[in-house]
Amino acid sequence: MLQYLIKRLLYAVPTLLAVLTVVFFVARVLPGDPAQVMLGEQAGAEAINALRIRLGLDRPLVEQYVDFMKGALSGDWGTSLVTGRPVLGEVLNVIPYTIELTLASILIGALIGVPLGAWSALHRNSLIDYVTRIGSLLGLSFPAFVMAIMLLLAFSIQLSWFPVISSGGGGSLAERLRHLALPAINLGIIMAAYITRVTRSSMLEVLGEDYVRTARAKGVPHLAVVWQHCLRNALIPVVTVVGLYLGILIGNSVLTEIVFNRPGLGKLIVGALTQRDYTMLQGLMVVYTFIIVVVNLLTDLTYGFIDPRVKYQ
Amino acid sequence: MSAMTGEPSAAPPPANRALRQFFTAFNTNKTSWVGLVTFAVVALVAVLAPVIATHDPLEQNILDKLQGPSAEFILGTDGFGRDIWSRLVYGARLSLWIGGVSILIAMVVGSLIGMVAGYFGGRLDIAIMQVMDVLLSFPSLILGLMVVAMMGPSVGNLIFAIALTAIPPFARIARAPTVSVKERDYIEACRALGYSHPRIMAVHILPNIFPEILVMGSLWLATAIRVEASLSFIGLGVRPPTPTWGGMIREGFENILDTWWLSMAPSVAILVIVFALNMIGDGLRDFVDPKLKGERGG
Numbered sequence: 363m364l365q366y367l368i369k370r371l372l373y374a375v376p377t378l379l380a381v382l383t384v385v386f387f388v389a390r391v392l393p394g395d396p397a398q399v400m401l402g403e404q405a406g407a408e409a410i411n412a413l414r415i416r417l418g419l420d421r422p423l424v425e426q427y428v429d430f431m432k433g434a435l436s437g438d439w440g441t442s443l444v445t446g447r448p449v450l451g452e453v454l455n456v457i458p459y460t461i462e463l464t465l466a467s468i469l470i471g472a473l474i475g476v477p478l479g480a481w482s483a484l485h486r487n488s489l490i491d492y493v494t495r496i497g498s499l500l501g502l503s504f505p506a507f508v509m510a511i512m513l514l515l516a517f518s519i520q521l522s523w524f525p526v527i528s529s530g531g532g533g534s535l536a537e538r539l540r541h542l543a544l545p546a547i548n549l550g551i552i553m554a555a556y557i558t559r560v561t562r563s564s565m566l567e568v569l570g571e572d573y574v575r576t577a578r579a580k581g582v583p584h585l586a587v588v589w590q591h592c593l594r595n596a597l598i599p600v601v602t603v604v605g606l607y608l609g610i611l612i613g614n615s616v617l618t619e620i621v622f623n624r625p626g627l628g629k630l631i632v633g634a635l636t637q638r639d640y641t642m643l644q645g646l647m648v649v650y651t652f653i654i655v656v657v658n659l660l661t662d663l664t665y666g667f668i669d670p671r672v673k674y675q
Numbered sequence: 676m677s678a679m680t681g682e683p684s685a686a687p688p689p690a691n692r693a694l695r696q697f698f699t700a701f702n703t704n705k706t707s708w709v710g711l712v713t714f715a716v717v718a719l720v721a722v723l724a725p726v727i728a729t730h731d732p733l734e735q736n737i738l739d740k741l742q743g744p745s746a747e748f749i750l751g752t753d754g755f756g757r758d759i760w761s762r763l764v765y766g767a768r769l770s771l772w773i774g775g776v777s778i779l780i781a782m783v784v785g786s787l788i789g790m791v792a793g794y795f796g797g798r799l800d801i802a803i804m805q806v807m808d809v810l811l812s813f814p815s816l817i818l819g820l821m822v823v824a825m826m827g828p829s830v831g832n833l834i835f836a837i838a839l840t841a842i843p844p845f846a847r848i849a850r851a852p853t854v855s856v857k858e859r860d861y862i863e864a865c866r867a868l869g870y871s872h873p874r875i876m877a878v879h880i881l882p883n884i885f886p887e888i889l890v891m892g893s894l895w896l897a898t899a900i901r902v903e904a905s906l907s908f909i910g911l912g913v914r915p916p917t918p919t920w921g922g923m924i925r926e927g928f929e930n931i932l933d934t935w936w937l938s939m940a941p942s943v944a945i946l947v948i949v950f951a952l953n954m955i956g957d958g959l960r961d962f963v964d965p966k967l968k969g970e971r972g973g
Contacts, residue, residue: 388825505905505946512942612814613816
């Protein structure tokens, strides 16, 4: 087990380097001049050149690459062109909000999705099953910002149950939850749609297993069969799939933070886009790279922990 | 076909079977049909946009701004007095064009990469699939956002960005069957007859993976349209005044307290088309992968 853990950690290192290289290439090598994009179409050649020199874009590519990798790995992600503060500090300021939002929506997604998926599988081809299937398909068809706008209109503007601008809330827990609620529900519903579908198909597979038939044949009560024999086994793929969907969740959290005007990584990245803050953008790409590599690592490890059949090779 | 080209007669029964299963899966699934018809209607509206639109989507008429639905303006007008219905119809064009072209590119490039990796195997295979896994680990929206932010928003760059995010899944789905098919006797026979690698891949391997690629295509087209709309909403889409659904939602959202209803028609439009594409894919997904592997994206 420990060996597997170490191996997996070591394996994450080349992945991290590779993804950082992708980020570097996206930023430098793709056609299109970041300085031009930052300054807009009307900018003169002189201004563009000055910015290129300031950003170090005029230096040889290899030199830029080495500098970029050094900086990225040592936590020196540059300073914002707009505020002049270090990118790392800005990120650390808002990242708790994004983590809070992500965890809350996974929780909501699991609380709705797992029972609904299991229930749907147990009543296969009934009206309940049909409605659940169409409903979850509709749920995952919603672009996150569309659902967010609808929730905002209904519950914040019409009913005034929640704040229109979810600033993250002040000190008290109740206030913080009130600000978290609507964004988390928005992402949670979409997450629930995915989880419902995976739970349902995984549950259907387990229900067809021989050991379930055996348990039924020897007279184990229905609920015990469902609870002990089916659900626990069915949840193994669900956990890993949730890991895979974290990517979608990260993308959707950007849109959710914009609509609810909530602090977080997504808000930061869009702010950097509109203010044409190149170093901030590049720093945030590095942040997302780290997050994605860590999430993938955690998903793999979780898989190893919950399913003893996984061979640690 | 075999008589004309002199293919070995043991050639591709599995391919025909795969295609037949594909059509059977489609026919037995009502959801797929509803999705297909809905999608066809939207596609038709997009193609016939110049006929269906009642106004020039760019024509501003400040005197008529922010009007409710009427006989002249079916869905009312926006803050510049432009006809919302006409902008919606032209927006469909752009959404489908960007989504369609980028997924087509991803399908062709991705399957080619996957087939080459699976067919030749060895270190090439390992290297290619490592790169694909790295790209795959990025959420579509984040990678698209990075690429467009650096290259600048234009139709071409959006297509490039979305295609880039969609290539890895196609490479993956093309590789697996290639690996198993290449060991079959009839491929061996083709090699013995001296057929070139590209020919074996195009004639004998491609038909085997084609149905799966098509199903993935419908699912990823849904993702592509969603990503394009999201980027437009963030402000990284095709520049105004060109009508895009994401951009129209943004215009309504910016004044959500006064003109929230401007967001409604394009929201419903995106939802309808993404839902339709997911319905098409849903019924066929069991055919491709019973464990819902193809659902990744977003």
